[in-house]
Each structure stands twice: as C-alpha cells, then as structure tokens.
Amino acid sequence: MAKKSSKPATSSLQNASQQTKKTTQLDELITDNDNTALTTNQGLKINDNQNSLKAGERGATLLEDFILREKITHFDHERIPERIVHARGSAAHGYFQVYKNLEQYTAAKFLTDTSAKTPVFVRFSTVAGERGSTDLARDARGFAVKFYTDEGNFDLVGNNIPVFFIQDAIKFPDLVHSVKPEPHHGMPQAASAHDTFWDFISLMPESMHMVLWVMSDRGIPRSLRMMEGFGIHTFRLVNKEGKAHFVKFHWKPLLGVHSVAWDEATKISGKDSDFHRRDLWEAIESGAYPEWELGLQIIPEEDEYKFDFDLLDPTKLIPEELVPVQIVGKMTLNRNPDNFFAETEQVAFHPGHVVPGIDFSNDPLLQGRLFSYTDTQLSRLGSANFHELPINRPINTVHNNQRDGHMRHQIVKGQVSYEPNTLGGGCPYQSMWKDGGFVSFNERVDGQKIRARSKSFVDHYSQAKLFFNSQSEPEKKHITNAIIFELSKVQTSSIRERVVSLLNYVDKELAKNVGKKLGVAPAKLEQPNQSIPADADAASLQSKEKNPNPATSAALSMANTVKNTIKTRKIAFMLDNGVDAKIANALKAKLEKEGGVVEIVATSMAPVTADDQSVFTPQHSLTSTASVCFDALYIAAGKKSVENLLTMPESIEFVNEAYKHCKAIAFGKDTQSLFDKTNIAAKKHDDPAVIQETDKDYADKFIKAITNHRVWELEDARNNPA
Numbered sequence: 001m002a003k004k005s006s007k008p009a010t011s012s013l014q015n016a017s018q019q020t021k022k023t024t025q026l027d028e029l030i031t032d033n034d035n036t037a038l039t040t041n042q043g044l045k046i047n048d049n050q051n052s053l054k055a056g057e058r059g060a061t062l063l064e065d066f067i068l069r070e071k072i073t074h075f076d077h078e079r080i081p082e083r084i085v086h087a088r089g090s091a092a093h094g095y096f097q098v099y100k101n102l103e104q105y106t107a108a109k110f111l112t113d114t115s116a117k118t119p120v121f122v123r124f125s126t127v128a129g130e131r132g133s134t135d136l137a138r139d140a141r142g143f144a145v146k147f148y149t150d151e152g153n154f155d156l157v158g159n160n161i162p163v164f165f166i167q168d169a170i171k172f173p174d175l176v177h178s179v180k181p182e183p184h185h186g187m188p189q190a191a192s193a194h195d196t197f198w199d200f201i202s203l204m205p206e207s208m209h210m211v212l213w214v215m216s217d218r219g220i221p222r223s224l225r226m227m228e229g230f231g232i233h234t235f236r237l238v239n240k241e242g243k244a245h246f247v248k249f250h251w252k253p254l255l256g257v258h259s260v261a262w263d264e265a266t267k268i269s270g271k272d273s274d275f276h277r278r279d280l281w282e283a284i285e286s287g288a289y290p291e292w293e294l295g296l297q298i299i300p301e302e303d304e305y306k307f308d309f310d311l312l313d314p315t316k317l318i319p320e321e322l323v324p325v326q327i328v329g330k331m332t333l334n335r336n337p338d339n340f341f342a343e344t345e346q347v348a349f350h351p352g353h354v355v356p357g358i359d360f361s362n363d364p365l366l367q368g369r370l371f372s373y374t375d376t377q378l379s380r381l382g383s384a385n386f387h388e389l390p391i392n393r394p395i396n397t398v399h400n401n402q403r404d405g406h407m408r409h410q411i412v413k414g415q416v417s418y419e420p421n422t423l424g425g426g427c428p429y430q431s432m433w434k435d436g437g438f439v440s441f442n443e444r445v446d447g448q449k450i451r452a453r454s455k456s457f458v459d460h461y462s463q464a465k466l467f468f469n470s471q472s473e474p475e476k477k478h479i480t481n482a483i484i485f486e487l488s489k490v491q492t493s494s495i496r497e498r499v500v501s502l503l504n505y506v507d508k509e510l511a512k513n514v515g516k517k518l519g520v521a522p523a524k525l526e527q528p529n530q531s532i533p534a535d536a537d538a539a540s541l542q543s544k545e546k547n548p549n550p551a552t553s554a555a556l557s558m559a560n561t562v563k564n565t566i567k568t569r570k571i572a573f574m575l576d577n578g579v580d581a582k583i584a585n586a587l588k589a590k591l592e593k594e595g596g597v598v599e600i601v602a603t604s605m606a607p608v609t610a611d612d613q614s615v616f617t618p619q620h621s622l623t624s625t626a627s628v629c630f631d632a633l634y635i636a637a638g639k640k641s642v643e644n645l646l647t648m649p650e651s652i653e654f655v656n657e658a659y660k661h662c663k664a665i666a667f668g669k670d671t672q673s674l675f676d677k678t679n680i681a682a683k684k685h686d687d688p689a690v691i692q693e694t695d696k697d698y699a700d701k702f703i704k705a706i707t708n709h710r711v712w713e714l715e716d717a718r719n720n721p722a
Helices: 012-029 066-076 169-179 195-202 205-215 262-271 275-285 340-345 364-381 462-470 473-488 493-506 508-518 581-593 639-645 649-660 698-707 712-719
Strands: 053-055 089-098 118-126 141-149 152-159 235-238 244-253 291-300 326-335 449-451 570-574 597-602 632-635 664-667 690-692
Touching (some): 066 169, 066 364, 089 275, 169 195, 169 364, 195 493, 205 462, 205 473, 205 493, 262 275, 262 473, 462 493, 473 493, 493 508, 570 581, 581 698, 632 698, 649 664, 649 712, 690 698
Parallel strands (some): 570 597, 664 690
Antiparallel strands (some): 053 449, 089 118, 089 326, 118 141, 291 326
C-alpha cells in the first residue's frame, strides 16, 4: 500500500493561479514598441532623436550628450564576442611607404620620411553579416588599416565606399538595427533585402547616395584586392607650424576595381562562401602581393566653404574633378596572419587613434565614432587593456600611469602611478608639440548648445544624381536590377512606394524602371522633416565663388578602372584525357608569364593523360567547382579530350554560365563539337571575348579579353536569344 504524501495537495485552481501569475510576470518583461513615446533608458522622453548635441550647427559634438552616449553605449554592448558590425573579416600584414615628403601638410613622420617602411595590418570585412556569413553578400566592405608608426598607432578605419548612409552618429544604432536580421524571427542573414532596412531608408533621404553605391557593382567586389578604400570623413593634416588642411583619404588598388555579377555572387556563395578570404590568402601565399596606392584630396582651410556641399557631411564625396587625388605612397600586403583569432579577430581599430600631424573635423558621424569605438572594444575584448594584445600593441614604448585592470599584460616597475610626481623623477613627462607631443588643432569653437543639423547638410540628391549619371549603361542596369531585387523582397507595399518616390528625385528613368517592375508609380512625396530649425543661420556657409558638382565624374565608374593586367586572374583550363599537351602548355606558359593563374578542371580528380603521355593534375572536377569561381575559361585543344568532356553535361553548363556572365572564353583546336552544343553557337553578333584558336594571335586576344575583365556591354546580347 502506497504511503500518503506529507505535502499538501495543490488544487487545479491554485495551479492555474500560479501559472497566471507567472504569465503576468513574463508579460511585464515583454515591451510592445507600438504607440509609445520615445524615451531614454531612464524613461526620459526624447525631443530630438535625429541630431547629437553640438556646439553650434557645425560644431563639435559635446561629451555632455548623455542621450547619444546612452544610445551608442547600449548599441556597442549588444553583441559578444563578435563585432556588432564588420564581424565577417579577413586580414593581412604588410607595410606602407610614402613616395614624397609631405611635411608642407603634416607633421606625421610616416608621411614625411620616404625611407621608412611603416608596418601595417589591414582588415577587410562585410558590414551586416555575422562571422559565419558569406563573403559575397551585397554589402559595403570595411577597409581598416592600422599603421604601426614610430609615434604610435594610426588607424584609418574606412570602407570601400567613400560616403555613408547617415549624417549623424546618433542614427547609427538605428541604421544597423534596420539592416540586421529582423528581431522577431532572425532573418535574413547578411542581406538588406527586407522590410526593416528599406523602411528605415525610405524615411531617411540622406541615405540615397550611399544606397546607390551599395546597389551598384561596388557592393559585390570580385576580390578584396580589387576594391578601393576610403576614409569617408574629412580629416585634418597639420604641419609643424600648426597650419592645417582638410583631407580625404583614398586607397587605389593597382589591380583596378572589379566586380562580379549578382547572379554570379549568389552562386559563389553556394560553391565557396569563403571566396574573398581564400582569394586574399592564396594571393599572398603565392607571392602575388596585393598593392594599393594612398591618395589624398587636400583642401586648404580657407576653401572650406567653396563647394556646393559641406565638407563635414559624410554622405558627400569630393569629386576628383574639383579636387584631384594626389598619389603619395603605396601599401603592400605580404604576410598572412599566423593565427586568425589572435590577429584578425582581436585587432581593435579606432578612428581616434591618430598621431601628431593628423586631426579630426567636426563631422558629426566621426565625432560619434570617436566615442563608440573605445566603448565597443571594452565590451568585445572584455578589458580596458585590449591595447596590450600583441596585434594592437604599438611598436614604440608605452609610458603612462594607467594600472591594473582585467588581463593586464604590462609589468611596470616602481612605486609611482600618478602624475605629476617627484618620486619617479617626474616621469613620464608631457611632450611639447616640437618634441612629438600631440596637440589638438587650435580651432575656434563658438556656438549655441543645440540639437540641430546645418542647412548645408540638407541636399540629399545632387550627389546621388552625380553617382548614377557617372555610371556606364551596364552599371546603371545593374543598379536598377539590384534595387528591383531588393524591393521585391519587401512585403510592405507602402515602403516600396516611398523608396520609388525617393528614386524619382535621383533619376526619373531609374524610378520609372524600378516602379514598373514593382507596380508602383513614382509620384513625388513630400520630403520628411530634416530637423533643421527655421531660424538656423547658414550665412557663414555661403561663398561668392562656389565650385559646383560636375555633371559626371569618371572616377565613379568602374568602366574607367585599370584594365591592363591579368595578374592573379584565375583562368580555368577545361580538359581531359587526350588533351593536346603542346598547345595547352604553350598557352598556359604565356598566361602565367603575364601573371595569370591557371587551374585545371577535368571530368574527375584523377590524373589526366595527354596525347604525348604527359600528365596534367586537376585542381578541380566539373562536379566540385563552377565557372563562377574563375575569371576566364579555355576549352583545351584535343579531339579526344573534348569527347570525354561531352560525356558530362556539366561541361556545357560550365561554358554557358561563363558566357552568361560576360567572361573571356577561348576555344582550342578540335573543340567545334563542344562549341556547337553551347549557347554561343546560336549567337550572330561579334564578341571580342569569344576567341577561337583559328583566330590570328588568339593568345594575345584572349589575354586582352581577360584584362578587360568583362564585356558588360554585351550582357543583353549574350543572354537574349539570337
């Protein structure tokens, strides 16, 4: 007989009551974001969530701005341990050497000593995706360079796009929250094609310039080695006499700026989601060191107001027709990291890491970043001593009175940890400007404490127009198709309508073409409030001699980039048993002499026996790779080889896909039977990137076609029926 329980029985009513109580307590933790006033975390209602607190409309952002600091502090601490943005990264070591002495502009020694090779560590990254996301997402790319100079570390923390989405740092958490996976279901990953991102964009016309850049082919680069880098903000260079110039930083890749097609990017993500990381690593391991030249746009302080835009506006660039880019030095990446986590993951960048001779402007986005980066490193790396990690450590000796803290590495002798002191002989002591001490530029700051944006920041469309008008016709088509794709993923019709209406301010034909595919008429909407006070005085921003934006700018189109080399371009040699070894080896040698990388693709990974009994070792089989992983294709000579290739339908698919993506394709001797089965055979137009071995100087024509990267101008002809 079972013993009776000594515990009192709990009635079903009591259980229900307890469950109800638990549910009520849980409900109290759930906040509905609908129809509530915007407040701080302390419940204080916020009057202006669009502008940080500044000393005058164009003045420096004030440390007093507790709303900005609370908002960004919370944002910086939302992810551990990966970066909130730029989580997916790849990096390399190298060096920088300046071409000429720039002492007339700056006191920074690494920009004045032409004999010095300054060590650098460079990290490239996507912005929106998490650490495990694909390299080929449509996104801006981070381009951060840490210079280990004799005067301390200088971090140039930028992107592959010269402008940004927003004008004020107080909007950065909102921007990133909008583009990240939606919070109710965690989708989509590493993609902007969803409602929350475009909802935000449709209400922020200042973003239109950056949106066009991201929707352009710049958003899907061929390689990290083939994209530009920009400092984005306007900085200052200050010489030994204290004379300052405004400056914009540019990185120009020696290989040129090249992209892949969107269809190609989606397929590469499936075939090799590490495509960019692998490309960078293999190039450096093979000795094909990536190189960029550093360019500067230098503007005298007295010319600050001589433009149709504001130099402090991070959504604007300076057209090179107005201020040419001076090439002043070169950066070479020549060593891969020894340990991915210790270096690539633990490196900590900060736009506030400067050296004497480089200083800030009052760009409100930059001002917010100067606070945000230290704060986020404290969260991500877990200690105020993150600067002591080997990858972050400066090469010059650190002397200060900081002490203790989590994970302290440096062991400091002596009894003194304060300043001033006599017990330590007065050390460490302050340095004068003439002795290399950092002194902030002596800029007059005079303005009312205000949350506002300068009227000079209001123009959101002129440079978006400039960028779009500067693109080649294929590039314009790609931008149009990208926006159509993205907005087709947006489920809320009113968001699509708002975006198309904003596009109408940029280009009517663009808005019309996008709207047609979405079923939206591009009617103009009333512009959203720009948070500019009616009594704002912009008289100080006026100049009698304005330098207007040009109608177009050649530097903004990739059609005008470097197209004179095949260095590091991957060329697939599709072949099998019976290949004509003499012809294949001759072409292979010529391509490799020009710097191309030839990789063998066969029906299997088994060694291939040529017609002369020599052996080719495949790097890939037709089932383990695809044409999207290569820049060009050669179908090798040899009747028997072609017969073997034709036993696999993948060989025809390989050729057709390369053709679809506008790549250079060469057909060897006795390959007509394969040629006849491809989509190329039905075309009746001249195509300079399809070369037959019977053509005169076919090898040189093939090389020329590869240097041109793609025949984008034949994209429609290659894809449409003959």
